[in-house]
Structure formats: C-alpha cells, structure tokens
Amino acid sequence: MQHDNGLRDGASRAVRLESFGGPDVLELQEVPEPHAGDGQIRVRVTAAGLNPMDWLMTADAEAAARFGLTLPVGFGTDFAGVVDQVGAGTSDYVVGDRVFGAALSRAVADHVVLDADGHIASGIAHHTPDGVDDRTAATLSIAGSTAAAALDVLDLGPDDTVLLGGAGGGVGVFAVQLARIAGARVVGTGSPSSAEYLRSLGAEPVAYGEGLTDRVRAIGGTFTAALDLHGTDTVQAARELGVPDGRICTIAGQVDGVPAANGANAGPEALANIARLVAAGRVRVPIAATFPVEDIRAAVELQAARHVRGKVVIDLCPQP
CATH class of the missing domain: 3.90.180.10 (Medium-chain alcohol dehydrogenases, catalytic domain)
Structure with a gap:
C-alpha cells in the first residue's frame, strides 16, 4: 500500500x-x-x-x-x-x-x-x-560541543582577551557567546562584510587575511588566549601577539605545541548547559x-x- x-x-x-x-x-x-x-x-x-x-x-x-x-x-x-x-x-x-x-x-x-x-x-x-x-x-550538538571543548582548553575568565579566528562560522556562533558569558573580551576574525554580524554575537570584528596581526594590534589590549576555528592563520597571529602556545587552541589545523580540541572531548553536561542557555535567551x-x-x-x-x-x-x- x-x-x-x-x-x-x-x-x-x-x-x-x-x-x-x-x-x-x-x-x-x-x-x-x-x-x-x-x-x-x-x-x-x-x-x-x-x-x-x-x-x-x-x-x-x-x-x-x-x-x-x-x-x-x-x-x-x-x-x-x-x-x-x-x-x-x-x-x-x-x-x-x-x-x-x-x-x-x-x-x-x-x-x-x-x-x-x-x-x-x-x-x-x-x-x-x-x-x-x-x-x-x-x-x-556538533558545533556546541566543539565550542565547549575548545573553551575548556582555554579556561577563559574576565581577565582574558581572546582572538577568535573564524568567529562567524557554525562553531564560532557558540564560541563567541560562551566566551562572553565567561566574562572574556572577544575579538573575532571574519570578512569585512561580516562585521555587524560579529558585533551582534558579542565580538569586536577584525578582517582576516594578510596583515591580521597589525590590525589586531591596532584594536588594542593585551591578548591572553586564541582559538583558531578555521586553519592556522590565527595561531600565527596569536604567537606574534605573545600568546603562549598553551593558551591557543585549534579545531581544524594541527600546529606542534598547540592544543587541539574535538567535540568528543566536551564535558558530559556541555550540551545540556548550552541548551539551557539557549532556552534562557543567553545564547542565540x-x-x-x-x-x-x-x-x-x-x-x-x-x-x-x-x-x-x-x-x-x-x-x-x-x-x-
């Protein structure tokens, strides 16, 4: 039938x-x-x-x-x-x-x-x-757990300023907002046309590409952590800004001495916590x-x- x-x-x-x-x-x-x-x-x-x-x-x-x-x-x-x-x-x-x-x-x-x-x-x-x-x-599930695992590596707090590469992507949506909830200042890389979108998530936007380190320096502040969600360009910039390797994290690229995160390593309550934050309107x-x-x-x-x-x-x- x-x-x-x-x-x-x-x-x-x-x-x-x-x-x-x-x-x-x-x-x-x-x-x-x-x-x-x-x-x-x-x-x-x-x-x-x-x-x-x-x-x-x-x-x-x-x-x-x-x-x-x-x-x-x-x-x-x-x-x-x-x-x-x-x-x-x-x-x-x-x-x-x-x-x-x-x-x-x-x-x-x-x-x-x-x-x-x-x-x-x-x-x-x-x-x-x-x-x-x-x-x-x-x-x-995938983006939320990946963001949570990466932020567990960085252990951000109110004294941190984090450079977040690929802030407008699927994982970046969560990483920016979770970092802000932790109290950190977030500078996020993206295309020039994404600047307002990144601001809406809580990040200070900076254009990716050649000259990134100089543009980040021009924003001002001391950078204490970095998260590269796309490749390794943000890792390179973070090192040039004086961020120690132990406070840099990647999810897509592999760099000797720099920790990498995987969503499978997220804490057992990570997704439930993110879902509750969404329900409460604190993460969109x-x-x-x-x-x-x-x-x-x-x-x-x-x-x-x-x-x-x-x-x-x-x-x-x-x-x-």
Missing part, C-alpha cells in the same frame, strides 16, 4: 550516498523503516542541522574511512525530533519526548535509531528544553536558511560555500 506521502507501508526516507563525492551524489531514497531494539529509542526527525564535517567526511573514501564510514552511507549528524518508539530496558525516555542529538552520518532521515546510553557513533540524544524549537535544537543561534529535505543538494552547496552566516537546517516534517 502507498500512502499520501508516496511511501509504501514499512518504508521511510533517508538521504543516502551510493558513491563518495559532492552534493550531486546525495539522493533522497526510500528505505526500510528502522525500529528500536532493546536499549534503544527511535526518533522521528523533524530537523537536521548541517556542519562542514558532514560533506568533508563523505567527499572521498579516504576521508570516510577515518570516520568508519563505508558505502552506501547516510548523511548529516545533528538532528532534533520526537521519540516515537522505545525499546525494552530503556527508562530515560518515553514516547513523545522531544530530543536533540547526533547520529554520525545518518541524521538526514525520517527516523534515526539510537542506543539510549550511546555516543556519537551509535547515536546520542538529549532532552530538548522547553523554549528551544526543533530547528534550533538541531544545530547544537542564527538560522541562516532552512530547506525541505527534497532540496538537500542546494542546502549542502550553500553550507559548503562557507559564506553563510549562521546555521543551515533541513526540515523533514512540520515543526511542532
């Missing part, structure tokens, strides 16, 4: 790749509907947030292998939705619970099945606080664009261009 949405009984939808590559290899496919087993929950996904890692790790076989991915494979990691099945032996969730979380390279789908006490590879969920809509919740998440799942290729093209200010979100069903 075929339903009004075009799906047959027992079928669901998922974005899949049959070969590695760019947005052109993404396909919305009909797949068997998954079900929660013992110790698992199934989430009816309402929204999925995109991150650079989604398309970077499915671009080629070598990148995919580093994440344990083989073909055919799904797409996207961040999601939000509603629990619609609970397996035996699961006590922390009930049908109807709103949740958000991460399911490595399989989040852009009508349903995701997760271990109730899982991790990013098997899937992990957190309860969505009242006051946080699903589109926003779907942006939190700009949503740059939303796309229906049928337009997944256009959404990934926009996100991969790296010029978007804020997060790109895929809608999978009407928002609650």
Whole structure:
C-alpha cells in the first residue's frame, strides 16, 4: 500500500550516498523503516542541522574511512525530533519526548535509531528544553560541543582577551557567546562584510587575511588566549601577539605545541548547559536558511560555500 506521502507501508526516507563525492551524489531514497531494539529509542526527525564535517567526511573514501564510514552511507549528524518508539530496558525516555542529538552520518532521515546510553557513533540524544524549537535544537550538538571543548582548553575568565579566528562560522556562533558569558573580551576574525554580524554575537570584528596581526594590534589590549576555528592563520597571529602556545587552541589545523580540541572531548553536561542557555535567551543561534529535505543538494552547496552566516537546517516534517 502507498500512502499520501508516496511511501509504501514499512518504508521511510533517508538521504543516502551510493558513491563518495559532492552534493550531486546525495539522493533522497526510500528505505526500510528502522525500529528500536532493546536499549534503544527511535526518533522521528523533524530537523537536521548541517556542519562542514558532514560533506568533508563523505567527499572521498579516504576521508570516510577515518570516520568508519563505508558505502552506501547516510548523511548529516545533528538532528532534533520526537521519540516515537522505545525499546525494552530503556527508562530515560518515553514516547513523545522531544530530543536533540547526533547520529554520525545518518541524521538526514525520517527516523534515526539510537542506543539510549550511546555516543556519537551509535547515536546520542538529549532532552530538548522547553523554549528551544526543533530547528534550533538541531544545530547544537556538533558545533556546541566543539565550542565547549575548545573553551575548556582555554579556561577563559574576565581577565582574558581572546582572538577568535573564524568567529562567524557554525562553531564560532557558540564560541563567541560562551566566551562572553565567561566574562572574556572577544575579538573575532571574519570578512569585512561580516562585521555587524560579529558585533551582534558579542565580538569586536577584525578582517582576516594578510596583515591580521597589525590590525589586531591596532584594536588594542593585551591578548591572553586564541582559538583558531578555521586553519592556522590565527595561531600565527596569536604567537606574534605573545600568546603562549598553551593558551591557543585549534579545531581544524594541527600546529606542534598547540592544543587541539574535538567535540568528543566536551564535558558530559556541555550540551545540556548550552541548551539551557539557549532556552534562557543567553545564547542565540542564527538560522541562516532552512530547506525541505527534497532540496538537500542546494542546502549542502550553500553550507559548503562557507559564506553563510549562521546555521543551515533541513526540515523533514512540520515543526511542532
């Protein structure tokens, strides 16, 4: 039997790749509907947030292998939705619970099945606080945990001035605001056209590119920490400004002597804390664009261009 949405009984939808590559290899496919087993929950996904890692790790076989991915494979990691099945032996969730979380390279789908006490590879969920809509919740996991892990390395306080490279990106949205909540002064790099956007997040803007160190010096103040969210240019500038290596952190580039952060190293309460800050209005998440799942290729093209200010979100069903 075929339903009004075009799906047959027992079928669901998922974005899949049959070969590695760019947005052109993404396909919305009909797949068997998954079900929660013992110790698992199934989430009816309402929204999925995109991150650079989604398309970077499915671009080629070598990148995919580093994440344990083989073909055919799904797409996207961040999601939000509603629990619609609970397996035996699961006590922390009930049908109807709103949740958000991460399911490595399989989040852009009508349903995701997760271990109730899982991790990013098997899937992990957190309860969505009242006051946080699903589109926003779907942006939190990867970028929020990465920002939290990096700021744990820097341990910022009111006496700090931090140079934050790539402040307008997906992780930067969280890093700027969390650093400000910690009391630090934030100088954030971005394109000249992003200056007002960076100010709206709480950063003092400075244009990236050649001559960065001189432009930062002209802003004034003593820089005590730095976070490079894009490559290594901010690391170089921070060193020239006298910031010690132990108070510099990267997430994308590797520099000898400089700590690197990964979202998997975030504290166990990091995402719950960020979600509460969002609910309280102390952290905001700009949503740059939303796309229906049928337009997944256009959404990934926009996100991969790296010029978007804020997060790109895929809608999978009407928002609650």
